Amino acid sequence: MSHDTGEDTGDGKLDVAMISLCGCWGCTLSFLDIDERILGLLTRITIHRSSLTDIKRITKRCAIGFIEGGVANEDNIETLRHFRDNCDVLISVGACAVWGGVPAMRNVFELTDCLAEAYLNSPTAVPGAAPVIPCHPDIPRLTTKVHPCHEVVEMDYFIPGCPPDADAIFAVLDDLIEGRPVALPRSLIHYD
Numbered sequence: 388m389s390h391d392t393g394e395d396t397g398d399g400k401l402d403v404a405m406i407s408l409c410g411c412w413g414c415t416l417s418f419l420d421i422d423e424r425i426l427g428l429l430t431r432i433t434i435h436r437s438s439l440t441d442i443k444r445i446t447k448r449c450a451i452g453f454i455e456g457g458v459a460n461e462d463n464i465e466t467l468r469h470f471r472d473n474c475d476v477l478i479s480v481g482a483c484a485v486w487g488g489v490p491a492m493r494n495v496f497e498l499t500d501c502l503a504e505a506y507l508n509s510p511t512a513v514p515g516a517a518p519v520i521p522c523h524p525d526i527p528r529l530t531t532k533v534h535p536c537h538e539v540v541e542m543d544y545f546i547p548g549c550p551p552d553a554d555a556i557f558a559v560l561d562d563l564i565e566g567r568p569v570a571l572p573r574s575l576i577h578y579d
């Protein structure tokens with residue numbers, strides 16, 4: 388399957404945006420495990436919004452959006468939709484983005500029970516303090532269930548694994564950057 392990753396930015400490079408939604412940053416660390424090959428990648432891509440650049444919001448159209456983590460709150464939904472609107476190609480990277488992953492384990496319980504377990508009945512509650520479930524306009528509202536990204540917007544590619552191998556991430560990025568059909572070797576695909 389191939390996708391048009393859009394125009395380069397005038398310097399021959401493609402803009403890539405990266406985000407962690409409800410994830411643990413392990414998939415982003417796996418990207419860094421590409422090691423010295425990153426130097427070659429950076430001659431062909433510019434990393435725009437990401438935790439690596441500390442750019443907080445996409446301000447220009449990007450060729451590739453790298454999404455770690457599933458959707459667990461309303462801020463995740465807004466962020467993912469903004470990526471979909473502003474990236475030519477979106478990749479679900481890792482188990483959380485692909486199917487919800489570890490955070491989706493809460494889906495077998497009611498959200499109210501999860502909040503009570505975490506904040507009201509927690510063994511780590513501060514002794515003597517009145518237990519309270521945090522609630523503030525700045526805290527994103529949790530969704531009732533944790534969703535994989537493709538249940539919120541259309542995703543173009545999926546790289547499973549918790550986290551995926553750096554070689555798998557590199558293979559997909561390299562195919563996209565070079566304009567080849569993405570062909571992730573079976574030997575690089577794992578689900579754990």
Ligand code: SF4
Nearest residue numbers: 410411413481482483
């Ligand atoms: S897939 Fe695994 S490594 Fe990646 S964000 Fe989820 S828990 Fe972390």
